[in-house]
Amino acid sequence: MQSIPIPKVVVPFAPEQASTFAPHVDALYAYLIALTALFTLGITAAIIFFAVKYRRRQAGELPRPVHGSMVLELTWTVIPLLISMTIFVWSASIFFKAYRAPREAMEVYVVGKQWMWKFQHQTGQREINELHVPVGARVKLTMTTEDVIHSFYVPAFRIKQDVVPGRYLQTWFEATKAGKYYLFCTEYCGTNHSGMGGYVYVMEPAAYQQWLAGGTGTESAASQGQKLFQERGCASCHQVEPAGQQGRGPSLYGIFGKQQAIEGGGSVTVDESYIRESILNPQARLAAGFQNIMPTYQGQLSEEQVLQLVAYIRSLGQAEAGAAAAGSAPGTTTTGPTTGGVPPQQQRANPIGPTSERQGSPAPQAAPAGGANAGNANRP
């Protein structure tokens, strides 16, 4: 994929440019400011000029009527149209790329809740209203909310994404500069909306490693999920071993990213949303060949716990699946986003473009990529 050179535009009254995305947005902003200045100043100048030059000199004055000009009308219809199409194309290309989350990224789960942001790293760290990330790593956020709509906004990164109850949404960024940046909630969510924010700490890899080591709860999301899996009795119905035969419920080993046939026809890719649905609303889409006996866990698990279960189920068999994909074993095509084992040539380039020499090693040593390793490490 061809990468676009990062523009070197600095606009006044802008927050720091701390992500690969920021310079692109600022450049577009500068272009629009130039256009606005052009049109506003042009029109203002014309009005002032006319108002002075053709000011009324005598009370009874009657100017000669001018009814119009087709040429002029066409000119000022077509030229603004063309100009605005340039804006559209430019802005849409930025938007499009901003939504193409890279496949290979460090993942963080985010849950919004009146009025705080909760983060859960795959490596187990949990944070509230603070998010620590290494500089130069692509970070993919999988987000949801426990209650109302919130919006995740980091001005310095120029990213924003609403979170909607009942859905998983994603956004991503690659920080380019170490520092401490504001994190805001920008969808009105009730009394303490303006207090629902914090900071994103972007750290040099070494410092980040240190932070990881010194952190509290180093139990990974997946292993927390595993605990829940035992405690909540999931294991009584679901097998999680590679060779395990089907229990009352389907084996969950290695299902992530696969196509799952649905009772009554059709199939679905097993992704985060589907797993969440299977836990909270199991009767919505039944795995083919199984009874509708799984109880709903709606109201019994918090969104965070659901995410931990998701992380756990995701981790099951991921390492092997990755290896299989690399070795192109039949029947293991992975369509959903995966973390481990995707061969380098299949990794998508950073859609926004390279910022530093770090490009090409998207998951630096600082970010133990995703649930794959974690899941293995914690397998009993």
Place this chain on the structure above:
Amino acid sequence: MSEHIVPRSTYYLVFGALIVLTAVTVAAANFDFGPMNDVVAMTIAVTKMMLVLLFFMHVRYSSRLIWVIVASMFFWLIILLLLTLTDYASRDWFGANVGGIMSR
């Protein structure tokens, strides 16, 4: 008066057609046309609506202006339905979770 008076026989005919079409739509519902189910049902409903509009509501004999109003109310209704559906129809085109599909 410039208004057109529709003969009673027309009304009776239209009424008959509407009743027959109601029967047809009920009958059709008991067959499975697969994806065409809704198309069949809606085609019949639209036909019935046209009969009511054109004859009971006299649109057939009305001025161009009334035609324009009738056309524009459908046009705007279709904007509302279609443009919203562009969102729902294309939500998962971009890959899982991006834009995000509804949880079911």
Place this chain on the structure above:
Amino acid sequence: MSTQTTPEARAQEWRGRFPTVNYLNADYGIKSWLLTKDHKRIGILYLISVTFFFAIGGAYAAAIRLELLTPLGDLMQSHTYNKVFTHHGIMMVFFFLIPSIPTTLGNFLVPMMIGAKDLAFPRINLLSWYIYMVGGALTFAALLFGGVDTGWTFYVPYSTNFSNTYVTLAGLGIFINGFSSILTGLNFIVTVHTMRAPGMTWFRLPLFIWSHYATSLVMILGTPVIAITILLLALERVAHVGIFDPALGGDPVLFQHMFWFYSHPAVYIMVLPGMGVISEIVATHTRKPIFGYSFVAFSSLAIAVFGFLVWGHHLFVSSQSVYAGMIFSLISFVVAIPSAVKVFNWTATMYKGSLSYDTPMLYAYAFIGLFTIGGMTGLFLAALGLDIHVHDTYFVVAHFHYVMVGGQVLAFLGGLHNWWPKMTGRMYPEGWARFAALVIFVGFNLTFFPQFLLGYMGMPRRYHAYPPGEPMWQVLHVMSTGGASILGIGLLIPGVYFIWSMRYGRFAPANPWPATGLEWRTPSPPPTENFAVTPVVTWEAYEYRPVEEMEVVGPGAPDAPAGGQHPANRGVETEEQP
């Protein structure tokens, strides 16, 4: 009032204030106003009520600005602040700006401009005012009893399942108010179609009529959708389940679609009438026909139609599909073009005109400049990649105040000055009026320009407090509050001198500017059925003098005696000025 007390005597005195019998003194007493079916009187009723709601909305604005003087939320509690900006938005949008021009100037002028005796359905017209007042009263009551804290956009599920404020009551008021808007639009459309005077062809209509026609289209086809949406929202609050409820598999984003299907076109309800006013003012005060009349006329219709295709640009980061976002963005750029056409044509009209510095024209100059800024910043928001950053920040707040306050509110003020002589039969004090216009212009820019910068720096909207660690943010907020104070004072001045002029102002001639429209060819204030004889129109819109005369006199030469009978006034009896 003097010592006279009997109603007849008071009526007599009231009549004595005007040289002629007109709609104002044709009848006397509160009842004659509250039961009137005269479109002009209904216009005045609306003017009073709309101003009332504007003052309420303004008071809330003052509270917002005071709170934001300092970064910490020290003036009021966050819960209170949330109510304050919600009330500000609801009052300003639903009860002030949407009805502002159409129900006042529109009601007053539409029949007169087309040479009719009244609107097609006078009783429905009065009814719509009552509906408006009932809706306003309910919503206002909701605000007084405890308020609403959802923001004017009422996003679910906050508004349905979480907020424990008076959402249902306020929503009910807005629901009811919607029907007032629908009935006004219906009346205008039927009137323009069926009530035009002989000879008043479509392309002789003043552009004010075209823009009101387009506005009415939006009112009729958009408002019902918000009505049903709010109804569903209220039901959902009462029954605790419903179609937006995520617990049933409902999609909160569907609410946003339905809300903006109306509320984006509604922003054109909020600006098209202003554009109509500006067209009239520019033609009158340059004494030229509007350059490219038919382009300006059709651009209003184009805005009304295309305006319905872009609502999704409010949902770029709401989890709407990426592709839908692109479609909505693309059309948003297209809908900007007709607005651009208008701006260019107004400017071109000034070329080789006879430009006055009368107050209405000052507002028109300001409108064109500020609307351009407001509209161009709309393009920033329509630009997908950029909107990710500025969505729900003060950049948006600045954008919409530029188009709504710098646009419609200024046009409203300009229109009020332009037609004040016609409505009241009195002139306003020109000197004061120009001064006030200047104060308002300065105050406005000082209030809202800093907000663009704040927004790009990342200041989110609907924030009760902001980070104290950013001195620049506070500087900009202080500027904004300072500007708002100036703006507030500037807005009070017309309030004072308009009231003053009703008693002490100079008597206005029938056609003070002079202008060409039919409304100027009847006395000021007009009689009850507007015209003594039904006019027959034989001239084009804004035709200051016939072409043959031009050929003899030559271009641009002054040909009328200063202060004397103006050509556009020939054949019209004007009152002597006392």
Place this chain on the structure above:
Amino acid sequence: MSTHAEAIEHGHGPEAAHEALAHHFDNMEQQREAGALGMWVFIAQEVMFFGGLFLAYLVYRMQYPRAFMAASNHLDWKIGTFNTAVLIASSLTMALAVWATQVGRSRKVQVGFMAATVLLGLVFLGVKAFEYHDKYVDGLIPIAGWFNPHDPIPAGVTTGQYQMFFWLYFAMTGLHALHMIIGVGIIAPIMWMAWRGRFSPEYHGPVENFGLYWHFVDIIWIFLFPLLYLLGAHFKGGH
């Protein structure tokens, strides 16, 4: 530029004004035209009003087709068909009422047709009330705490989605019924006017415009019927 070159007299034209002519119209033709146009514009407004509900229906129907089919089978298509016929018949009698005023039939004929319309409308509403009661008995009132379907919900369908269908069912048919109730309220004074002999071939705007309204309500039902009652007929019993 001649302002009053050819001014016409203030007043209502040469012939004596009809008693029903409002002061601000020039003649009956203009008044009639304005009335009909106004009614059509109002109907356009109504279409968008219902449009919001149809949109919600369409979105969720697309998302949860199976839930909607299953839930639809709880509605009795026989009752629905009967009511459809009743409503169509009432449209016919309304059209005939308009016809009777247009050609100047006696007031008894005019009132007779209108009364038939009202009667059929009331039959429809009565049946509707009966159906609502049925839903109540079956625990299908989609309100929090009340919704408790007695029949089992088929596999692959969540209670929520099921409830969503009934929410839409009640919203759509409820709004439709409300329009019918309002219609009955409006036709009453019109019948009274007809009884007083106010309508003639020259003046019958109110009847005509009410007819438009009534037919519009009929059209809404023409769509509601297949969308709500018939979509799962071939899916009896579910999978």
